[in-house]
Amino acid sequence: DTVLRVTGKGGKTRLVPVLPVALRAMAEYRRLCPYHLDPKGLLFRGARGGPLNPAIVQRDMAKLRSALNLPDTATPHALRHSFATHLLGRGGDLRTIQELLGHASLSTTQIYTGVDTARLLEIYEQAHPRA
Template sequence: MTDSAFATDDFIRSRIADWLRDLGSVRRLAPKTLEAYSRDIGQFMSFLAGHMGGPVSLAALKDLRGADIRAFMAQRRSESLGSRSLARVLSALKSFFGFLEREGTLATEALNVIRTPKIGRSLPKALTVIEAKQTIATTDEMEDIPWVAARDMAVISLCYGAGLRISEALALTSGDLEAATLRVTGKGGKVRMVPLIAPVRQSIETYLGLAPFKLWPDDKLFRGVKGGVLSPRLIQKRMEQLRSALGLPPSATPHALRHSFATHLLGRGGDLRAIQELLGHASLSSTQIYTAVDTERLLESYAAAHPRG
C-alpha cells in the first residue's frame, strides 16, 4: 500500500493534515494514537485509490458507500488485523469524517451502517501480593552498579506502589516530587496527584542520593548511564530478568505491576472511585474491570481451598 500522500489529491491531503493537527493540539491525543490514526487513514485512502485508479478526491468521498468501508475492513482483517485494531481503524475513519462534517466540507451516512467489531475484554494479569513484593525486593540483586540498581527499584516501585504507567514514571521530573504526593502527567496531558507512600518515597530518595547526575526541577528524574533520559526498554529488560529469577509468568511486566496495584487495593476494600482517580482513568468503566479480576481470584481461591472444590 502507498500512503495518503500519494493516494489523495491536494485538497484531501490538506484536510487530513488539518484533522491530525486538530487531534494533536485540540483533542490532545497521545502521539502513538496520532501515529496509528494517520496510518489507518492513509491505508484507507490507498485502498480507495486502488479501486478508483487514481488519487481520492472530495467527489469520490461524497460517493462513498457502506460497502466500500466493509470491503476495506475485510481486506484489513484478511491481513490478520485483530478486532481491537479493526475497532481503532473504524474509530479513525469516524473521527476523520466527523471532522469533515464539522468543517462543513462533507457529510456521509456510509459509516453509520458499519458495526464496530466485537472485542473480547481480557482481564488484567495481576501478580500476587507476595510476587509483587518479591519483584521489588529482588531488583537490586540484578545490577552491580548501586545507583542503577536503586534507579530500577525506584521505577518498579512507582509502578506497583503508586500505580503508574511506565511512561508516566519515566516522564517524572524532580519538580513533580513533593513531600507526600507525586504530580503525574497521564494520557492526554491530564495531571493527577498520587499519594507517595513511605517505601516508594524512600526508593526514590535512595536513587537520588546515589545518582551521579545533577538534576534540576525540570529535568527528567530517571537517567540512563550516559545521562540521557531512561529508555522504557531498559526497565522492561529488567523485568524480564526478574521473571526468570523468580519464575514468574510472561505476563509479569511493568504494566502488570500497575494492574496489581489496583487489584490489591480493591481486594483490601479500596473505593472504586478513588482507585479510578489514582490510576488516571477517564471513566469508571475502565476501572471496573478490576472488580472482575478480584472476583476471579476469589473464585480461584475458593475452588482450591473448599473441600468440594
C-alpha cells in the first residue's frame, strides 16, 4: 500500500492512502515538472518552483466549481467529510476512519461524521452480534 504524507491545517501531518491511478498521475506530474522534486520534499510547486500557495489552489477550486456548476459548498473539506461519512455508512470502522482523518480523538471523528449514539450501537451490533 502506498501512502502520501500530507501536511495540512495547523501543520498536522497525515498519511493518506493513494490509489494507483493517482500514483500514475503523480509520476506524470514529476516527469513534466521543470523543477527538481526531492522524493522526501514538497510534491506540488508554485510557478517559480517554490512552495505552492494555498490561495492558488483555492482559486483553482473556485474556477472548477464554477465550470462544473457545483455549489460553493463543494470544497476539499466537504469532500473529506463526505469520504468519511460514506465510509462509515458502508460499514467502515470508526477507529480506522479516525486514523485516516488524522483525528486525535474518536469523539472528534464521531462529531465530524455526524454519528449519533443510535448509529454507533447499530454498527456495534452488526460487528459483534450476540450468539
